[in-house]
Amino acid sequence: MDKGAVVVDLFCGVGGMTHGFIKENFRVAAGVDNDLTCKYAYEKNNSSEFIYKSIEEFTGDKLSEIYANSPIRILIGCAPCQPFSNYNHKKFKDDKWKLLYEFARLIKEVEPEIVSMENVPQIAKYSVFNNFIDTLEKRGYNVFWKIVYCPAYGIPQNRKRLVLLASKLGKISLLDETHSPKKYLTVKDVLGKLPTINAGESDKKDPLHTSRNLSPINYKRIINTSTGGGWKEWNKNLVLACHKKKNGKSFKGVYGRMSWDQPSPTITTEFYSYGSGRFGHPSQNRAISYREGALLQTFPKYYDLIDPTRDFSGAMIGRHIGNAVPVKLGRIIAKSIKNHINSFNK
DSSP: OOSOEEEEEETOTTSHHHHHHHHTTOEEEEEEESOGGGHHHHHHHSSSEEEEOOTTTOOHHHHHHHHTTOSEEEEEEOOOOGGGSTTTTTOTTOGGGHHHHHHHHHHHHHOOSEEEEEEOGGGGGSHHHHHHHHHHHHTTOEEEEEEEEGGGGTOOEEOEEEEEEEESSSOOOOOOOOOOGGGOOOHHHHHTTSOOOOTTOEETTEEEEEOOOOOHHHHHHHHTOOTTOOGGGSOGGGSOHHHHSGGGGGOTTTTOBOOTTSOEEOOOTTTTOGGGTTOBOSSSSSBOOHHHHHHHTTOOTTOOOOOTTSOOOHHHHHHHHHHSOOHHHHHHHHHHHHHHHHHTOO
16 A cells, blocks of 8 residues: 555454455554464564554553554454354353453544454344444444355355444445355365375475374274265264264264365364364365465465474464464455545545
């Protein structure tokens, strides 16, 4: 951007959203997060400062200091969504519920010209979301929000997200969808040409292309699972006890393989674990690798996620990738804001 806009990214993680904005030529001055393990990847891949703080400790004065005299201040963020997920939405006492209120506090203290908030769709059912919108509207923001189906924007992942945009400049909206169902990117489009590896192995040229090992019983399970299939295909001696119960029939997606010709399932923080979802490779007898999860999250292959000063931790890398905003979704949001700014600065 050449309009003097400055972006600050709250709950930045390893920088999925930030990198989307940078790809659209915004200057992202800083990202804020309370997970220090994200610092290496965030700063290595982005020309931005990583500020190690919880949002409760991050003040409006500090935010204003970062913006300096920018004529267009943009505040973006995705508060951790676990309390709003399908698994946790009944746990109203989760401390993370307050994070969106802290986001709203910073808006009230600084009143940046443009705000973007991304989260899971379930958040729209609760008062915390309505209160967030009320905070914006009372301060003169034009508010737009939409439930986004990610494949319709070129993201190869069967994922829905809520995207909110708000502006004091005027009406704002998200770009129109870019892909029709016939043009959705598939698992094969993204992963089809990667080198073959076995469970427990790494590609010699790419340490991120590492697949977690399988226990003997899970190896038997995956070789008895067809592409796109799951545990209902197995012989009874392979089926887990919990799936034999009446309520176990609802867990259709676990211990499954992806389909080559469809977008992947939603990438979670445990996508590298065969038993955590439909994360079996479509044709190789293993769970998808960390590299494959990153590509499905639309991280460019050059994005450096492995800190050379730390021992490789698959659980940490999985958390970093799974918690990230897909880079391409960040870029769609950034492009929408860029078009909006340009429309008022002709």
